[in-house]
Amino acid sequence: xxxxxxxxxxxxxxxxxxxxxxxxxxxxxxxxxxxxxxxxxxxxxxxxxxxxxxxxxxxxxxxxxxxxxxxxxxxxxxxxxxxxxxxxxxxxxxxxxxxxxxxxxxxxxxxxxxxxxxxxxxxxxxxxxxxxxxxxxxxxxxxxxxxxxxxxxxxxxxxxxxxxxxxxxxxxxxxxxxxxxxxxxxxxxxxxxxxxxxxxxxxxxxxxxxxxxxxxxxxxxxxxxxxxxxxxxxxxxxxxxxxxxxxxxxxxxxxxxxxxxxxxxxxxxxxxxxxxxxxx
Amino acid sequence: xxxxxxxxxxxxxxxxxxxxxxxxxxxxxxxxxxxxxxxxxxxxxxxxxxxxxxxxxxxxxxxxxxxxxxxxxxxxxxxxxxxxxxxxxxxxxxxxxxxxxxxxxxxxxxxxxxxxxxxxxxxxxxxxxxxxxxxxxxx
Numbered sequence: 001x002x003x004x005x006x007x008x009x010x011x012x013x014x015x016x017x018x019x020x021x022x023x024x025x026x027x028x029x030x031x032x033x034x035x036x037x038x039x040x041x042x043x044x045x046x047x048x049x050x051x052x053x054x055x056x057x058x059x060x061x062x063x064x065x066x067x068x069x070x071x072x073x074x075x076x077x078x079x080x081x082x083x084x085x086x087x088x089x090x091x092x093x094x095x096x097x098x099x100x101x102x103x104x105x106x107x108x109x110x111x112x113x114x115x116x117x118x119x120x121x122x123x124x125x126x127x128x129x130x131x132x133x134x135x136x137x138x139x140x141x142x143x144x145x146x147x148x149x150x151x152x153x154x155x156x157x158x159x160x161x162x163x164x165x166x167x168x169x170x171x172x173x174x175x176x177x178x179x180x181x182x183x184x185x186x187x188x189x190x191x192x193x194x195x196x197x198x199x200x201x202x203x204x205x206x207x208x209x210x211x212x213x214x215x216x217x218x219x220x221x222x223x224x225x226x227x228x229x230x231x232x233x234x235x236x237x238x239x240x241x242x243x244x245x246x247x248x249x250x251x252x253x254x255x256x257x258x259x260x261x262x263x264x265x266x267x268x269x270x271x272x273x274x275x276x277x278x279x280x
Numbered sequence: 281x282x283x284x285x286x287x288x289x290x291x292x293x294x295x296x297x298x299x300x301x302x303x304x305x306x307x308x309x310x311x312x313x314x315x316x317x318x319x320x321x322x323x324x325x326x327x328x329x330x331x332x333x334x335x336x337x338x339x340x341x342x343x344x345x346x347x348x349x350x351x352x353x354x355x356x357x358x359x360x361x362x363x364x365x366x367x368x369x370x371x372x373x374x375x376x377x378x379x380x381x382x383x384x385x386x387x388x389x390x391x392x393x394x395x396x397x398x399x400x401x402x403x404x405x406x407x408x409x410x411x412x413x414x415x416x417x418x419x
Contacts, residue, residue: 151375160377160416195330203338204417207330210372214329217368241376246368265364268357269350274364 009113012087012135014055020083021051029109034083035066035073035203044187045130048073048082060085060113063123065181065225066169067093083109089123089223092256096219102184112201114138124237147238148245163239167202167209169232173252176226176236177212182219182255189215209239217243218265221256250275287407288391289342290335291400292327293388294359297348300390310397315404316344323347325358325387329369332383339414342382342407344400349387359387378417379410 013036023030038047039059046069049058070084086094090109112130116139117139120128124145131140154162177183177190189211190196196208213236220240227237247253251264251272264272293299299320305312317340317404321327324347335343345366362385370380384403389397 114341156377157372157378158377159375163376189330192330195334205333206376207333207337210333210376211330213372214369217372239372239375245367246371247332250367251364265361265368267360268356269360269363272364 009136010058010060013060013111013113014058016134017049017058017083018055018084020109020111021049025081029083031081031083031109034085034111035067035070036085037061037064057166063087063089063119063223063225063228065093065179065223066090067097067103067181068184070094070108071097071181071184071217074102074104081107081109083126085111085113086130086132087115088125088127088129089221089256091132092221093223095183095256095259096221097184099261099263100184105259111135112128123222124241125222125224126174126256135241145235145238145241146212148241150234151238152242163206163209164203165208166234169234170206171232172200172201172208173231174227175231176234177224179229180216181223182216182220182221198227200242209236211242212236213239216240217247218263219255220244284409285412287315287404287412288339289344289400289404289407290340291316291318291344291346292321292324292331293318294324294347294354295320295322296344296353296354297352297390298324298396300331301388301393301396304390304393305396308393310393311398313401313404315407316400323355323358324362325353325360325392327362329365330361332369336378336417341410341413342384342403343410344403345383345385346388346396346399349389352389370399378413380411381410389398 008218016094017034020029020034024226025032028045033048033050035048037059038057040057044059046066057257066084067090070082073080094103098105110132113128114133114136120139120142123142128141140221190208195211203209224237252275253261253264262271293302324345327345347362348360350359363411366385370383374380386399388399
């Protein structure tokens with residue numbers, strides 16, 4: 001999914017990172033380190049860049065959910081102040097994580113950059129840039145995954161056949177969960193044998209996928225990482241996109257859009273009312 | 281086959297309203313079908329998506345989630361979570377090809393024993409029409 005970020009973008013990001021690292025840590029935007037990707041010996045991995053590090057090693061590809069690392073660092077080091085080089089989806093992930101106490105907004109500075117139009121298209125991303133946009137200009141957004149509409153038009157029987165074929169490919173590697181920035185529960189329902197039987201793959205009844213989809217309903221920020229990580233190429237986000245759409249129409253909630261909007265499934269009807277009678 | 285299909289229904293009932301209604305219905309000798317397996321929970325808000333899914337996984341042909349009317353929840357607003365969660369779960373079932381009509385949310389207060397019978401009988405009839413879930417997913 002390489003979008004060929006221009007050298008200019010990368011240079012600007014490195015410059016901003018250098019500036020943040022040069023500031024005294026106590027100052028508003030000063031940081032102990034900046035979380036970003038580092039290319040080293042032909043490989044790319046997340047890294048915490050600190051004062052004195054070689055910033056020419058900082059890269060922005062491939063796309064990787066860095067907020068998971070930010071969250072781990074914030075929990076492990078309760079004083080640490082971090083910066084993070086973030087795409088639109090990273091920022092959306094941050095918003096959903098922060099409101100669930102996984103990241104401390106007071107200790108994080110976002111160095112946001114815009115994705116390329118090609119990346120936006122590949123990700124079916126409708127907002128391929130962060131609100132705190134420091135580098136680059138908003139590109140043309142991608143389009144809703146055509147599978148969503150195609151799928152919506154299918155009959156129940158066709159849908160069943162479609163997903164059965166998809167879920168049959170699942171090897172239950174938990175890769176979708178592991179890569180997901182929004183999967184941070186300490187006890188995972190998908191590891192509880194009351195809900196997901198060990199030693200059994202998804203069909204005939206896909207507990208694993210249904211539970212995950214349901215848990216994603218108020219959290220999925222459409223970063224597409226699960227789909228990219230899936231070794232079986234299951235179009236998971238088609239399912240999550242449908243639920244995202246429902247969240248918006250039923251509860252007016254779009255995950256990742258608003259830091260102040262509370263997770264609607266956890267609060268009362270007074271706080272987040274249902275928009276329709278929902279058939280009852 | 282010859283043998284008529286008897287739907288198996290799992291009904292989650294809240295302790296404070298629906299279970300009391302079911303109890304009254306029983307004590308009052310109201311005529312009821314035997315297809316409903318009740319599971320008492322303290323609040324309909326306790327019924328997680330996992331519980332509903334497991335009921336289907338375990339062979340239920342239909343799942344009823346029942347609790348106090350909005351405004352009457354013993355815990356003030358436990359059922360507020362239920363009313364938001366269930367439509368999403370119904371939709372999700374539909375997206376993966378399971379008829380969403382197999383899951384229903386109904387409010388039945390402690391004083392509504394006749395309504396309890398009405399609601400469960402109507403649901404049983406509906407599921408009888410739909411046929412066994414295994415026809416849909418388990419084959």
